[in-house]
Amino acid sequence: MKIQDTLSNIEQELDISKNVKIYLCGVTVYDESHIGHARTIIVFDVLRKYLENKGIGIELIQNFTDVDDKIINRAQAENSTAEEISTKYIENYFKDFDGLNVKRATNYPKATEHIDDIIKFIEKLIEKGTAYTSKNGVYFSVSKFPGYGKLSKKKTDELQSGSRIAVDEQKKDPLDFAVWKFSDTEPTWDSPWGKGRPGWHIECSAMSVKYLGENFDIHGGGRDLIFPHHENEIAQSESCTNSQFAKIWMHVGMVTIDGEKMSKSTGNVKSIKHVLENWGPNIIRLFCLSGHYSKPIDYSEELLKENLTKWRQVETCHYELVHANNENSEEITQMIKKLGIDFDNSLDNDFNTHLALSAFFQLVKETNKLAADEKLGKNNADEIKKELKRMQEILGLLIPEITDSEKEEIDELIKNREEYRKEKQFEKADKIRDKLNEMNIELIDHKNRTIWMKKERIKSQ
């Protein structure tokens, strides 16, 4: 599998001979998560599910930044504590992402629970002479790390001249960034240098090394983290360990609205909760995977609606397979195999989920075609089900479950309807159909049989 690496700017082969170790920058827990967060995390969710499907072990570490100015500000505004705020939004996070059918990461380390590791990390940096203490805190000395700027392709002299940061005269160099900030505002921790809290970038360096070792396979996050966050992580980590940090840097493009980045400051955010209520997890996932992960995607109701149409096709396909009982069977082994290979090849080639989805929908379409032609035999159905299920699991698409008692009720109603139809009592027959519709059961009248499907309830329809 090849993945485009932001650092080298070429496609790098992912080493799958052993467990694949992934560090994904998570969210700062001071507010609700939005669709932009969802996209990044869904992309990595599909990546890990794909690799797991191949039998490859995955270690996925995703942090929570739970100490940060924004959290503290929010706590003050709400007359609460930072811990209460972060706890609340971590709970909120899991609610959102469980709802999106995202598999839990191996571990979700929090910055506040790794203060010791962070302090040890800083101590090493100071020992090596790449960090220094000043009146306001401990700073990383950018000039001590010759590779600074290699990820974001920025030159340090240009950064300085274009810098709009208010210069802190305590810093030796305006580019230096804090790894420890002195502060008396809670939360604070004692450190060898003074009471305070860690800077933002240091937590990821410390925790990734702790959980994944000095060199791991993939470091991911949104494109907006390239600078300064990831650039600074590289500087800290490589200064500390003297070895290459992540092997592949994988960055996910932004979700935009009307071409503008979705962000809190712009105020154009769509919260996961809101979109989930209106569209459900499957459509959101299809939407997030509809373009190449590295490119931006524009959020719009139209695109969600398009994905709703596609999702209905998947549901139809699913139930055609469930109800398949035709005697005829076509020779379809080759077709299934080919689409399965197309699917995998697409993902192997820089994780092209759009093309993988094409293969998936082709299989859906082929199935529906067979069903329409009354050629979907039971053997065919079993064969297709297996591959379709594999793809669905990787993509994280879920067909709503149905209980046995529901089934019995539906079958009974359909039987009644059939009798009315035979007697040409269509009004009564239609009443039953309406009743089923209310239960979100849709009927499909084939030539000599009627099948049903349970449709996912989509509010925005």
Add this chain to the structure above:
RNA sequence: GGUACUCUGGCAGAACGGUUAUGCGUGAGCCUGCAAAGCUUAUACAAGGGGGUUCGACUCCCUCGGGUACCUCCA
């Protein structure tokens, strides 16, 4: 201002030098008691503008222009 990315049919979106996929939408048809769903089929001057390299360019190079992101916290 700097850096990176980007510009394909009504919309979305691929193919990283060799027939401009595919999906949505739209039109027509099949199926149906009627629907719905599904299927069939049709549809589109499609590559920002201008140069160049090449037998051949969406794909490479140059140039002009538009857009976005980052340069401050950001998935």
